[in-house]
Amino acid sequence: MRFGHFDDANREYVITTPKTPYPWINYLGTERFFSLISHQAGGYCFYRDARLRRLTRYRYNNTPTDAGGRIFYIREENGEYWCPSFMPVKKKLDRFECRHGLGTTKITGERGGVRAELLFFVPLGQTAEVHRVRLTNLGDRPRRLKLFSYVEWCLWNAHDDTTNFQRNFSTGEVEIDGSTLYHKTEYRERRNHYAFYHVNEKVSGFDTDRESFLGLYNGAHEPDAVARGESKNSVASGWAPIASHSLDVELAPGESKTFVFVLGYVENPPDAKWEKPGIIDKRRARELISAFATPEQVNQALDALRRYWDGLLGVYRLDSPDEKLNRMVNVWNQYQCMVTFNMSRSASYFETGIGRGMGFRDSNQDLLGFVHMVPERARERILDIAATQFPDGSAYHQYQPLTKRGNNEVGSGFNDDPLWLILGVAAYLKESGDWAFLNESVPFDNDPKRAAPLLEHLRRSFHHVLENLGPHGLPLIGRADWNDCLNLNCFSETPDESFQTTGNREGRTAESIFIAGMFVAIGPEYAELLERSGHAAEAAEARKHVARMERAVLEHGWDGEWFLRAYDFFGNKVGSRDNAEAQIFIEPQGYCVMAGIGVKEGLAQRALDAVKERLDTRYGIVLNNPPFTRYHVELGEISSYPPGYKENAGIFCHNNPWIMIAETVVGRGDRAFEYYKKIAPAYLEEISEIHRTEPYVYAQMIAGKDAVRHGEAKNSWLTGTAAWNFVAIAHHLLGVRPEYDGLRVSPCLGKELSEFSVTRRCRGATYRIRVTNRGGSTPRLKVGGKPIEGAIVPWAAAGQTVDVECEV
Numbered sequence: 001m002r003f004g005h006f007d008d009a010n011r012e013y014v015i016t017t018p019k020t021p022y023p024w025i026n027y028l029g030t031e032r033f034f035s036l037i038s039h040q041a042g043g044y045c046f047y048r049d050a051r052l053r054r055l056t057r058y059r060y061n062n063t064p065t066d067a068g069g070r071i072f073y074i075r076e077e078n079g080e081y082w083c084p085s086f087m088p089v090k091k092k093l094d095r096f097e098c099r100h101g102l103g104t105t106k107i108t109g110e111r112g113g114v115r116a117e118l119l120f121f122v123p124l125g126q127t128a129e130v131h132r133v134r135l136t137n138l139g140d141r142p143r144r145l146k147l148f149s150y151v152e153w154c155l156w157n158a159h160d161d162t163t164n165f166q167r168n169f170s171t172g173e174v175e176i177d178g179s180t181l182y183h184k185t186e187y188r189e190r191r192n193h194y195a196f197y198h199v200n201e202k203v204s205g206f207d208t209d210r211e212s213f214l215g216l217y218n219g220a221h222e223p224d225a226v227a228r229g230e231s232k233n234s235v236a237s238g239w240a241p242i243a244s245h246s247l248d249v250e251l252a253p254g255e256s257k258t259f260v261f262v263l264g265y266v267e268n269p270p271d272a273k274w275e276k277p278g279i280i281d282k283r284r285a286r287e288l289i290s291a292f293a294t295p296e297q298v299n300q301a302l303d304a305l306r307r308y309w310d311g312l313l314g315v316y317r318l319d320s321p322d323e324k325l326n327r328m329v330n331v332w333n334q335y336q337c338m339v340t341f342n343m344s345r346s347a348s349y350f351e352t353g354i355g356r357g358m359g360f361r362d363s364n365q366d367l368l369g370f371v372h373m374v375p376e377r378a379r380e381r382i383l384d385i386a387a388t389q390f391p392d393g394s395a396y397h398q399y400q401p402l403t404k405r406g407n408n409e410v411g412s413g414f415n416d417d418p419l420w421l422i423l424g425v426a427a428y429l430k431e432s433g434d435w436a437f438l439n440e441s442v443p444f445d446n447d448p449k450r451a452a453p454l455l456e457h458l459r460r461s462f463h464h465v466l467e468n469l470g471p472h473g474l475p476l477i478g479r480a481d482w483n484d485c486l487n488l489n490c491f492s493e494t495p496d497e498s499f500q501t502t503g504n505r506e507g508r509t510a511e512s513i514f515i516a517g518m519f520v521a522i523g524p525e526y527a528e529l530l531e532r533s534g535h536a537a538e539a540a541e542a543r544k545h546v547a548r549m550e551r552a553v554l555e556h557g558w559d560g561e562w563f564l565r566a567y568d569f570f571g572n573k574v575g576s577r578d579n580a581e582a583q584i585f586i587e588p589q590g591y592c593v594m595a596g597i598g599v600k601e602g603l604a605q606r607a608l609d610a611v612k613e614r615l616d617t618r619y620g621i622v623l624n625n626p627p628f629t630r631y632h633v634e635l636g637e638i639s640s641y642p643p644g645y646k647e648n649a650g651i652f653c654h655n656n657p658w659i660m661i662a663e664t665v666v667g668r669g670d671r672a673f674e675y676y677k678k679i680a681p682a683y684l685e686e687i688s689e690i691h692r693t694e695p696y697v698y699a700q701m702i703a704g705k706d707a708v709r710h711g712e713a714k715n716s717w718l719t720g721t722a723a724w725n726f727v728a729i730a731h732h733l734l735g736v737r738p739e740y741d742g743l744r745v746s747p748c749l750g751k752e753l754s755e756f757s758v759t760r761r762c763r764g765a766t767y768r769i770r771v772t773n774r775g776g777s778t779p780r781l782k783v784g785g786k787p788i789e790g791a792i793v794p795w796a797a798a799g800q801t802v803d804v805e806c807e808v
C-alpha cells in the first residue's frame with residue numbers, strides 16, 4: 001500500500017494522508033542550523049549540536065507519537081479550530097498533502113473552504129527556519145479567521161531539559177517586542193545566544209507561557225487560548241516558555257494572504273549582549289528578520305536553495321528506463337548521503353540527538369557517499385577525524401561535533417576503526433587529485449604537539465592491524481569490529497553495563513576474519529598511495545603483508561562453504577557450520593570477496609551462493625543465520641537481541657551492498673541488481689504498510705525472517721546504508737567511479753537495463769557516458785569515438801566535455 005507518490009520533476013515525495021505508518025520526516029538546513037520535520041510539522045531544530053544548542057522541544061517516544069513541532073491553528077468564525085498538518089487537533093481535513101523536498105517541506109491542509117499552505121525551510125547561510133503560511137479563501141463568502149502559531153522552547157541543553165526539572169522550572173525567561181517573541185533562558189549568565197519567533201505582521205496577541213496558552217490539564221490538541229479565540233498575552237517566568245502569535249485574518253472570496261514567520265538563533269559577542277540592563281541586544285535578530293520580511297525575499301531564498309541542490313546533484317546523473325532507479329540514484333540516495341554527512345548518527349526520529357557524536361568508522365564510510373558532491377568539506381571532515389587518532393594507530397570510536405574532541409566514555413579499541421581512515425582518504429584523493437593532502441599536518445589525539453603528516457596517520461592505521469594479530473595471524477577484534485554487537489572480549493553479566501566497554505579482557509586471542517577481509521581490500525589502497533607518493537619500497541612491503549593476510553584467511557578463515565566470522569576469546573569458531581546458532585554471517589562474505597579473496601580458487605562464488613541460500617529473504621539479506629536464541633556471554637550484545645532484529649539476524653541494510661559489490665566481483669550483475677532492488681526504498685513504496693519507514697530513504701535495519709514483524713524497518717535516515725548503497729549502485733553496478741588516472745567505466749548489473757547513460761562531473765570536466773548493456777562485465781570503451789584499451793577514461797582538462805561509449 002502507498003501513502004503518497006514521488007514527484008520526480010520537483011524532486012519531492014508527496015504524502016497524501018496524515019496517517020502514514022510512522023512519522024515520515026525530512027531535514028532542513030545545509031550547514032550550521034538544522035531541523036527535523038515530519039509530515040505533520042513535528043520535530044525540532046538546533047544550532048550545530050543537537051544536544052547542546054537545541055532550540056525547540058521534542059518529546060521522544062511519546063503518545064501520541066511525534067509530540068512537539070511547529071503548530072498552526074486556524075480558528076473559524078464558529079469557534080471550531082483545526083490544524084492544516086492534521087496533528088495535534090486531528091480535525092478531519094478535506095484535503096491533506098505534504099511535500100518533502102530537498103531542504104523544504106510544504107504541508108497543505110484544507111477544511112471548510114479554507115486552504116492553508118505551510119512551507120518550511122532553512123535558507124542557505126542562515127541560522128533560522130522560515131515558515132511561510134499562506135491562507136486562501138476557497139469559498140464564496142468573506143471569512144474572518146484567527147491564526148495561532150505555537151512552538152515550545154527547549155532550554156538549550158536537550159539532555160538537561162528532559163531531566164533537571166528542579167532547576168529548569170525556575171530558569172525560563174523571555175522578552176516580547178511587538179511581533180517578535182524572544183527566548184533568553186540563561187542569557188543573563190553564561191550563554192551569549194538567544195532565539196526568537198517572529199511574524200511579519202502586527203499581531204492581535206501573543207503567549208510565551210505554556211500553561212497560560214494550553215491550560216495546565218490540556219494538551220496541544222485543545223489549547224485554552226485557541227478555544228477562547230484570544231491570546232492571553234502571557235509573559236513566561238520559569239516553567240515552560242513558548243512562543244505563540246495570534247493574527248486576525250480577513251479573506252474575501254478567492255483571496256490569499258501570506259505571512260512569513262522566522263524562527264531564528266542569534267549569538268552575540270560576550271561584550272555586546274545587552275541593549276540596556278536586562279534587555280538583550282536585538283540588532284542581529286532584526287537583520288535576520290529583515291532578510292525575510294517579504295514573500296519575494298522568501299522566493300529568492302528558495303531559488304537559491306534549489307540552485308544549490310541542482311549543483312550538488314549535477315555531479316552524478318543517471319538517465320535510465322527505470323524510473324525508480326533514476327529517483328534513487330539522482331535524488332534520494334544522494335540527498336540522504338548529504339544528511340548523514342551533516343548529522344552523522346546524532347539526530348533523527350530514532351537517535352535523540354543527545355547520545356552519540358560522530359563515529360570514526362561511520363564518518364569515514366559516510367564520506368564515500370558525499371565526497372563527489374562536496375570534496376572540500378570531505379577534506380575538512382577527514383582532518384577532524386584523523387585528529388582523533390592515537391599515536392599507536394588506534395582511534396577514539398566517537399568524537400563530539402562541537403568540540404571535535406574524542407569521547408572518553410566510549411574510548412577506543414574497535415579494531416576496524418583505523419582502516420576506514422585509509423578508505424576515506426583514498427576516496428577523497430581519487431575524487432580530487434589533491435596529493436598535497438597527504439602532507440597536511442594533523443595532530444594525534446588533538447594534541448598539536450604530536451602532529452604528523454596525514455600519510456603518517458595512514459601508516460599507523462595499517463600497522464595497527466599488523467601489531468595486533470592473534471594466534472592464526474588474523475587481526476584481533478578488540479571491543480568489536482564493524483559489528484558493534486560482536487563483543488568477544490567483554491563478557492558482560494550484569495544488566496545496565498555497556499556491552500562494548502565493560503570488562504574488556506585485553507584478550508589477545510579473539511580474531512576477526514572481517515577485519516582481515518578489510519585489510520586485504522584496503523591494504524592495496526594504502527600500498528598504492530605509498531607508491532604514488534614516492535615510497536615504492538614501502539609499498540612493496542605493504543603488499544607482502546596483504547598477501548600474507550590473504551593466505552591466513554584462506555588457511556584459517558574458510559569454513560568449507562563460506563568464510564568464518566571470527567575466533568572467540570577461547571579460540572572457538574564463530575560463524576561456522578560447527579556452531580549450533582549463527583553458522584554464517586554476512587560481513588566476511590561481503591568484505592572477503594570485495595577483497596578478491598578466493599575468487600580464483602572458486603571459493604568466492606561458493607561463499608556468495610551460501611549467502612543466497614541461507615541469508616537471502618524477500619526483503620533483503622539477513623546478517624546471520626540461524627539467529628541466536630539465547631544470550632551468549634562470550635559473544636556479547638549480538639545475542640541480546642530477539643531473533644530477527646538488529647545485529648541478530650536482522651536485515652542490516654548497511655552490509656547488503658557489500659554483497660552486491662561482491663557479486664559484481666564475480667561478474668554476477670543480475671544477482672547484484674536483484675539484491676539492490678530488495679532494499680532500495682523506492683522499490684518498496686508499494687509495501688509501505690509493511691516497511692513502515694519513509695519510502696524515499698534507507699533504514700538501518702529491516703526485521704529479518706526470524707522476526708515477528710519480518711519486513712518492518714527501523715532507524716531510517718542516519719545509517720551507513722546510504723553511502724554504501726550509493727557506492728554499490730553508482731560505482732559498481734552502473735560502474736562509474738573515479739580512480740587515480742581517470743574515470744573508470746565498468747558496469748555490471750545484469751541484463752535488465754539494455755541502455756542507460758551517466759553524466760559525471762569530476763575535477764572540472766564533464767563525462768557523458770552512454771552504455772549499451774548486454775549484461776556482461778568486460779566493457780569496451782570508445783572515447784570521442786575512438787576505441788581505448790581498458791576501462792579507464794583518462795582525465796580531461798577542466799572545462800572539457802568528453803563523450804564516452806561503453807558496450808558491455
Ligand code: GLC
Nearest residue numbers: 345359361362482483484485
Ligand atoms: C550502527 C553503527 C555502526 C555499526 C553498525 C553495526 O549502524 O553506527 O558503527 O557498524 O551499527 O553494528
Ligand code: GLC
Nearest residue numbers: 483484485500637646647700
Ligand atoms: C550499533 C548497533 C546497536 C548497538 C550499538 C552499540 O549502533 O546497531 O545495536 O546497540 O551499536 O553501540
